[in-house]
Amino acid sequence: MNQKNIKVLKSNGEMVDFMPDKLKSALMRSGADAKEAESIVNTVISSIGERTKTGKIYKIAYNLLKQKSKYVAGRFRLKQAVYDLGPSGYPFEKYVSKLLEYQGYKVKVNIIENGACVKHELDVVAENNEERLMIECKFHRDKGHKNDVKIPLYIHSRFLDIKASWEKSGDSKLNYFGMIVTNTRFSEDATEYGKCTGMRLVSWDYPHGNSLKDWIDRADLHPITSMNSLTKLQRQSLLDSGVVLCKEIVENHDVLLKLGLRLQKRDEVIKEAEVLSGS
Amino acid sequence: MNQKNIKVLKSNGEMVDFMPDKLKSALMRSGADAKEAESIVNTVISSIGERTKTGKIYKIAYNLLKQKSKYVAGRFRLKQAVYDLGPSGYPFEKYVSKLLEYQGYKVKVNIIENGACVKHELDVVAENNEERLMIECKFHRDKGHKNDVKIPLYIHSRFLDIKASWEKSGDSKLNYFGMIVTNTRFSEDATEYGKCTGMRLVSWDYPHGNSLKDWIDRADLHPITSMNSLTKLQRQSLLDSGVVLCKEIVENHDVLLKLGLRLQKRDEVIKEAEVLSGS
Numbered sequence: 181m182n183q184k185n186i187k188v189l190k191s192n193g194e195m196v197d198f199m200p201d202k203l204k205s206a207l208m209r210s211g212a213d214a215k216e217a218e219s220i221v222n223t224v225i226s227s228i229g230e231r232t233k234t235g236k237i238y239k240i241a242y243n244l245l246k247q248k249s250k251y252v253a254g255r256f257r258l259k260q261a262v263y264d265l266g267p268s269g270y271p272f273e274k275y276v277s278k279l280l281e282y283q284g285y286k287v288k289v290n291i292i293e294n295g296a297c298v299k300h301e302l303d304v305v306a307e308n309n310e311e312r313l314m315i316e317c318k319f320h321r322d323k324g325h326k327n328d329v330k331i332p333l334y335i336h337s338r339f340l341d342i343k344a345s346w347e348k349s350g351d352s353k354l355n356y357f358g359m360i361v362t363n364t365r366f367s368e369d370a371t372e373y374g375k376c377t378g379m380r381l382v383s384w385d386y387p388h389g390n391s392l393k394d395w396i397d398r399a400d401l402h403p404i405t406s407m408n409s410l411t412k413l414q415r416q417s418l419l420d421s422g423v424v425l426c427k428e429i430v431e432n433h434d435v436l437l438k439l440g441l442r443l444q445k446r447d448e449v450i451k452e453a454e455v456l457s458g459s
Numbered sequence: 460m461n462q463k464n465i466k467v468l469k470s471n472g473e474m475v476d477f478m479p480d481k482l483k484s485a486l487m488r489s490g491a492d493a494k495e496a497e498s499i500v501n502t503v504i505s506s507i508g509e510r511t512k513t514g515k516i517y518k519i520a521y522n523l524l525k526q527k528s529k530y531v532a533g534r535f536r537l538k539q540a541v542y543d544l545g546p547s548g549y550p551f552e553k554y555v556s557k558l559l560e561y562q563g564y565k566v567k568v569n570i571i572e573n574g575a576c577v578k579h580e581l582d583v584v585a586e587n588n589e590e591r592l593m594i595e596c597k598f599h600r601d602k603g604h605k606n607d608v609k610i611p612l613y614i615h616s617r618f619l620d621i622k623a624s625w626e627k628s629g630d631s632k633l634n635y636f637g638m639i640v641t642n643t644r645f646s647e648d649a650t651e652y653g654k655c656t657g658m659r660l661v662s663w664d665y666p667h668g669n670s671l672k673d674w675i676d677r678a679d680l681h682p683i684t685s686m687n688s689l690t691k692l693q694r695q696s697l698l699d700s701g702v703v704l705c706k707e708i709v710e711n712h713d714v715l716l717k718l719g720l721r722l723q724k725r726d727e728v729i730k731e732a733e734v735l736s737g738s
Contacts, residue, residue: 297655298608298648329577333620334613341612341652369577373620376576 186225189233191323192365196234200225203241209397212245220244235323246408257406258396259384262363264405264415269319271419273303275403276317276361278425279392280306282399285313295341296348311355312346313380314339318362327362327383329369335360336377361392402426402456409452414439429453465504468512470602471644475513479504482520488676491524499523514602525687536685537675538663541642543684543694548598550698552582554682555596555640557704558671559585561678564592574620575627590634591625592659593618597641604643611652611660614639618658640671681705681735688731693718708732 186198200221207217224241242257265271270290277287285306292301304315316335318327339358346356359380360366366374366383374381385391396402404410404418404426423435430453436446465477479500486496503520521536544550549569556566564585571580583594595614597606618637625635638659639645645653645662653660664670675681683689683697683705702714709732715725 298652330613333616334609337612337616373577 186228186232187230188228188237189231191233191235192326193324195231198225198228198232198237203237206238207241207245212248216245216248258402259393261403261406262384262392262396263321263323264412265363265403265419265424266319266321269317271403271424272319272363273317274422275401275424276315277304277306278401279395279399280304280313280315282401283395284308293342294345295338296344297341300338300342302342307354311357312352313357313359314342315359315361318360318364320362320364323364325364326367327360327364327370328367329373332360332366332370332373332377332379332381336373336379339379363392400457404429404453406456407449407452409445409449410439425457426453427457430457465507465511466509467507467516468510470512470514471605472603474510477504477507477511477516482516485517486520486524491527495524495527537681538672540682540685541663541671541675542600542602543691544642544682544698544703545598545600548596550682550703551598551642552596553701554680554703555594556583556585557680558674558678559583559592559594561680562674563587572621573624574617575623576620579617579621581621586633590636591631592636592638593621594638594640597639597643599641599643602643605646606639606641606643606649606662607646608648608652611639611645611649611656611658615652615656615658642671679736683708683732685735686728686731688724688728689718704736705732706736709736 187195188198190196203224204217204221207220208214212220220241223244224237227240228237262272262275265275273289277289281287285308288305290301290303291305292299293305302314303317306313306315318331335358343356346352357378357380359382360374361382363384366381366386371381371386381387382390382392385393403424405415407415407426410418417439418435421435421438423429429435429450433450436449441449466474467477469475482503483496483500486499487493491499499520502523503516506519507516541551541554544554552568556568560566564587567584569580569582570584571578572584581593582596585592585594597610614637622635625631636657636659638661639653640661642663645660645665650660650665660666661669661671664672682703684694686694686705689697696718697714700714700717702708708714708729712729715728720728
């Protein structure tokens with residue numbers, strides 16, 4: 181592959197070397213074969229310059245990929261799709277809870293629970309046979325946003341207060357953990373504080389091998405915001421009615437009723453939902 | 460005294476009964492005698508109506524008091540003077556540290572200290588023979604601002620991290636406490652969380668008998684923003700050069716040099732500073 185040395189601009193303002201291999205493997209993870217991916221990367225290289233934004237690069241690649249298959253492109257746009265769950269944080273919370281259910285947890289969303297000192301509004305509480313997790317979801321629309329150390333600091337105190345109350349109720353042999361899941365990133369000291377206190381911090385690509393991206397890859401649970409066959413308004417309308425997964429469309433076509441689609445369009449949407457949810 | 464039943468509007472939007480006795484005692488704390496105070500309160504009552512803002516009431520009373528003595532009025536305006544330490548929070552931190560010095564603590568301001576997990580920027584660390592305090596100052600310009608429970612939650616985690624590091628260094632028999640000092644207020648659950656965890660929360664009028672107002676009353680350390688003989692710009696210029704107390708003017712007249720005052724004006728300023736700092 182043509183290894184041109186180009187500095188590109190990340191969404192947080194950082195200048196980094198453009199890595200053709202990274203783009204290639206992202207394209208292949210999205211379903212392109214090696215030859216297709218390489219051809220797209222080469223076209224991208226010839227069309228970008230110094231300081232091109234990585235977002236723009238991925239957009240170009242996405243458009244090229246889309247020409248081959250809109251379903252493949254839907255997967256590729258996953259990170260953007262997670263951003264598109266906003267502006268409110270609620271669909272993201274619901275999406276995270278679905279990913280945890282896939283991992284075998286029983287999940288409760290948006291509950292008010294007494295701590296030892298005060299009441300707390302908890303985004304997600306997830307439990308399996310071994311552990312119970314108190315999870316705070318931090319959704320941000322600004323792609324450059326870093327969750328600073330204040331977030332794990334206050335969530336840790338909240339967790340300790342909740343844990344003390346869970347321990348008082350006493351009948352459980354579960355281990356308790358605090359967790360923060362974000363669609364953006366954590367600052368370095370936030371990550372450090374998480375490691376040090378045993379709190380689990382999950383961001384788009386942290387920790388390696390068990391990041392939000394990995395959760396989504398393993399579960400193959402694509403949010404409806406991945407779908408190209410729906411307009412932005414139609415997606416928002418589904419989110420507003422509590423539908424967050426492509427899979428929910430596959431399992432119950434009736435969730436599409438309120439969109440008033442023509443039969444042919446409806447079938448196209450269902451077909452895309454099926455492909456994206458691996459049905 | 461004419462006990463008219465008037466509902467007035469607090470800065471946080473709450474409607475409360477107007478309390479003539481409270482205004483009277485505030486005026487007397489500021490140095491007015493009983494007769495003066497009562498006469499002012501009666502004039503105030505005749506000039507306000509339903510839903511008058513408490514801020515406005517105090518302004519009217521202040522203007523009446525000012526007609527009697529601008530030094531007395533300076534004391535009366537103390538709460539406003541503390542707000543006027545802004546917009547940045549730094550003069551407030553310095554003011555809080557001076558109040559703590561008066562209480563017998565040795566004080567360090569704005570230091571970076573290693574916690575057991577991560578580094579923290581600490582506003583004030585105060586120590587006497589018995590205890591060491593980690594103090595976070597929360598200055599707000601918006602009078603209706605309530606510090607919500609997230610503030611003591613994250614400060615508590617920060618305190619535990621710092622405490623663990625202090626305990627590791629080991630040679631001390633001090634007790635360690637976390638403290639938050641604000642010029643506004645705390646929400647109810649913030650206060651509750653503070654009590655429950657043993658963190659000391661100090662706001663303008665909390666806790667009763669040991670509030671920021673009480674600290675200032677006992678120390679008689681008035682900020683330069685109390686002074687009527689200085690313009691807003693002149694006060695800001697002094698704050699920018701690190702002068703926060705009237706007392707600092709009394710102890711070193713040279714701090715006024717940069718204001719370029721005429722001799723007569725300079726003497727007027729020094730005289731007011733002397734009265735306000737009880738010299």
